[in-house]
Amino acid sequence: MPNPNVLEITDHNFADALQGPTPLLVDFTAAWCPPCRAIAPHVHALADAYAGRARVGTCDADDNQKLVADLDVRSLPTVLVFKDGKVVGQVVGAAPRARLEALLSRALS
16 A cells, blocks of 8 residues: 655656755665665655655656666665755665664754
8 A cells, every 4th residue: 555655756746846845855766676675664664754844755766767867876776865955865775764764864954
């Protein structure tokens, strides 16, 4: 069942998603990627835990190759945190929830 707190980020809506008033965490993922599947529960948990304070989204790298190229995403999973339209944090590869949460915490401070 889809999580209503997780945005679907695409080539078409990314610019609008950046305009929001709160930090935005985007998980660049792919269905074929085992490490991506490993961190997905962490991403969804953060979306619930930070609802109202930060926004969390996922971007299917295979379906949104323009955005992936524009942001120079070279490995999956890649998690980027944006604040005021700029990247303020990045994690490449499978990471524990605490590391992803630290990115969001820094963006909120």
